[in-house]
Amino acid sequence: MRPAVRCFGLAAPLLLAASVAHGIEQGEPRSGIAFASPETRAMQADDTANPGLFWVLDGEQLWAKREGAAQKSCGDCHGAASASMKGIAARYPAFDDKTGQAVDLTGRINLCRTRHQQATPLPHEGKEMLALTAFVGFQSRGLPMAPPADPRLAPARAQGEALFTQRMGQLDLSCANCHEANWQGRLGGSPITQGQSNAYPLYRLEWQGLGSLQRRMRACMVGVRAEPFDYGAPEFVALEAFLATRAKGLPVETPGVRP
Template identity: 60%
Template sequence: MAGAAAAAGPAAELRKSGFDFMGPAIQAMQRDDAQNPGMLWVQDGEALWNRPAGQSAKSCATCHAAARSSMRGVAARYPAIDEMTQRPVSLGQRINLCRQNHQTTPVLPPESQDLLGLEAYVAHQSRGLPLAPPADARLGPFVAQGRQLFERRLGQLNLACASCHDRSAGQRLGGSLIPQAHANAYPIYRLEWQGMGSLQRRLRNCMAGVRAEPYAYGSAELVTLELYLAERARGMLVETPAVRP
């Protein structure tokens, strides 16, 4: 396992998804696809999957055919090494690389409706599968970097991700339960946002919350944090699209 030695957090038998910290109403909303608002993004993503784009006039389906089979398990393996750069890329970055290289069309902006729709649609094909970060030795140093970032104190409040999500998980902050910060459900529909959002958006929100300057979308720091969180949640089931408060 590329980052098993670098991954920490709660012992496997003590890990809980953010879903387990939610009340019955939110859990019921997530379970029922007819009520889950995140399914609207999944439906948008399905339409985009089949829509020709760019100078090539290719759709995602032109190369990958039916996502139900070709994308099964794919999101559970991201972030993964990009062979061109030899660095990890997130699922959203991989989608944009495909758009650039194979559809010859502009990249989709971070947090845009279309990118979140495609991410949600692809990740939804892995719902119910365990997170399975690649057993790629090249990822090891990046997982270690992600762990260092997770444990680094930041901002005017001098808090690290681990300060809340390892040492204070299950307690309350501002009336809200602190989850263990497992990245097994993104993109998520967040009631506070009244919309869908990526893991990078959530990480940036947390950084702003401790009064630190958030890393830029797509930055090496955010991708290595994503990678560490994936390793930390290895074996937990993909829930996309999840619902959170």
């Protein structure tokens, strides 16, 4: 009898092989770039060939642009990003005192806009937000992911881990089914990676543009035929908080390049 669950015909036999696959706990965390072709790796490594740099350059301009009723720029408070933002993206998501919740970089930028610039929040996946997160992330490039030892983040991390291992969608798959149990396997023609979060926002050849980690997770959720969470949903921030602990030590690659 044919298996009831099929994803391009290859997933079913692959997933049945789960018992012989290796979990991440048996090795070091490995960035998605390690699974990419030499051509894709070269594109990421060379700033004159990496199209993600366009977003970084746009972000640099936005950093200096006065916004909102307060007519303040990011730089008016934070000064030169090369100093003030160095290592910041490596430590996000962080805990926000005022809301009492975990907040990712996108959320932090929008909190800055509403609280300090008195400006409207930017759309999550819009060009401006991607440019700002790419620019801030770029200031940490090469630094190890360093999730903070803040106990107030524990509930979000626990929720994120629970979501990571929870089966969902019509294919009834969890993130962990692919990215923990089968990360050395292949799905169709593509290698299955560990699903690490150290290169976002990143330039995806499939997207022909830059996108956030949440866009990637939404695509995964649609892939397993689940209803994706909304952009900025607490569930996504919780997943990001868990993924950051999982990526601890991997160098920030923003803006990464992936197929």
